[in-house]
Amino acid sequence: MSPQPRRTTHDHDGDLVVFLIGMRINRPLRVRAWLPVLAAMPPMIAELSRHPELGMLGATSALGPGGPLVVQYWRDLASLHAYASAGGGRHRAAWTAFNRRARTAGDAVGIWHETYVVPAGHHESFYSAVPGFGLAAAVGSAPVGPGRERAAQRLGVPA
Incomplete structure (x- = not known):
């Protein structure tokens, strides 16, 4: 892969x-x-x-x-x-x-x-230049874009 x-x-x-x-x-x-x-x-x-x-x-x-x-x-x-x-x-x-x-x-x-x-809202992940791995391989991946660039944003908490 x-x-x-x-x-x-x-x-x-x-x-x-x-x-x-x-x-x-x-x-x-x-x-x-x-x-x-x-x-x-x-x-x-x-x-x-x-x-x-x-x-x-x-x-x-x-x-x-x-x-x-x-x-x-x-x-x-x-x-x-x-x-x-x-x-x-x-x-x-x-x-x-x-x-x-x-x-x-x-x-x-x-x-x-x-x-x-x-629980929902209590997990986040980041992948760069690696094949589908871990949780992303299990459930699919999505691009990191505006509003989701930082871990805190992906978790929905203030930075």
């Missing part, structure tokens, strides 16, 4: 949920302990991408301290919780398998997540 030559922001004014999920490889030589955890995430993201009605708006992967992480953008908290607890989706099977393996793997691999509920 080539960089966008213009200055942009994301194109979404409503509420959203930002969900960070990652793993920490504590024992790199115990590949059989952490590789299944790593392999579980791509099929879940693919499932969610094929079914936008489930509520995930988009996801971006990155390498964080100790291992990979995924930033997910969700329509609302109810959709995130519904996916996490649904019996027929990939998440439930992956969570069950992780808990089963954790009994024998010990601390070889750790997992974590953080959830942020972001």
Whole structure:
């Protein structure tokens, strides 16, 4: 994907949920302990991408301290919780398998997540000379123009 030559922001004014999920490889030589955890995430993201009605708006992967992480953008908290607890989706099977393996793997691999509920008017973004990324990739982008040049303007607060 080539960089966008213009200055942009994301194109979404409503509420959203930002969900960070990652793993920490504590024992790199115990590949059989952490590789299944790593392999579980791509099929879940693919499932969610094929079914936008489930509520995930988009996801971006990155390498964080100790291992990979995924930033997910969700329509609302109810959709995130519904996916996490649904019996027929990939998440439930992956969570069950992780808990089963954790009994024998010990601390070889750790997992974590953080959830942020972001009300409308409390999120802003800026992108310049980068391809669609993060929230803009999830919900679309819009040019930064008059009245939206500064972060405070995009948030609707006095500068």
